[in-house]
Amino acid sequence: MRKRGIMQTHLVFTVIAKDRPGLVERMAEIIAGTGGNWIESSMARLGGEFAGIVRIAIEGLHADELVEKLQALSADGIDITLRSDQTGAELPEGASAHLDLVSQDHPGILRDITRVLSEKGVSIEHLETEVVSGSMQGEALFKASADLRLPGGLDPASLSDALQETAGDLMADINLID
Template sequence: MQNHLVFTVIATDRPGLVERIADIIASLEGNWIESSMARLGGEFAGIVRVGIAAERSDELVELLRKLSDDGIDITLRSDKTGEEAPKGTAAHLDLVSQDHPGILRDITHVLSKQGVSIEHLETSVAAGSMHGEALFKASADLRLPVGLDPADLSDALQETAGDMMADVNLVD
């Protein structure tokens, strides 16, 4: 039987971090299933899901936790044996706005109020047009609850986007 372990990793960015983790997983014949990792402000952060034989799970967790001796912090968040199939409609959200505090709070408030789950989110702030204003950009993969019409969610998002002069595009 296989266990699926989900863990986070954070460390000061340096070459070889992913290799160290991948080496530990492979040495126990574990399977690196999926991950999302990035360098943020000089730190390396990520979340990883692996599959491993149930009898080797504890050994993997122990070896990963020992990485903290080298400044690589691992936090185990799950050890489920399977994965639930997502329910509801998938949608994608793109947002661009002149940067100011509270953009993500306002958009995620609408999503939360509608019962929408964020499956993947990427944000950034980049230089804007020739005036040099900073632009906030967000891209998210969403899971709408069963029964929520994407058009209704789009209307709610557009109302909030209008209040903050943002361009929001929802594609289902």
């Protein structure tokens, strides 16, 4: 519960370190120890590295102490970069949609799809990609899954048409769910 008159600050930071047990626990201990509240995060192990982005809420008067303690983790090879300092989270506007893509892997797939999204003013809220072994031939398949936020006035069907046009050029299977 928030005390009356005490301003909450929301901090968003990135973390990257060589993957090893206890990384998240060390950050969580510092955040809780300074009175912070872990709001949301997305973290993954990629190529032996641990990377993530974290959003927390903390009373403004403790924010500097928290930032100092998190940045001190660099002595242990845990690099923290503060990306924003704001008083609250903006509520998303516009319709949401989900995109799934599968294509034979080759350079430029993500560039071509994100170009269409950018031209239409679509924001990517969450994106996961991977390359996996395909059918019995063993060819590599590129897979992408994205949660999207459409701008006001953009009809999901119009976006789907634009994506399907690009999908044909890429020989990709794209599914847009609104």
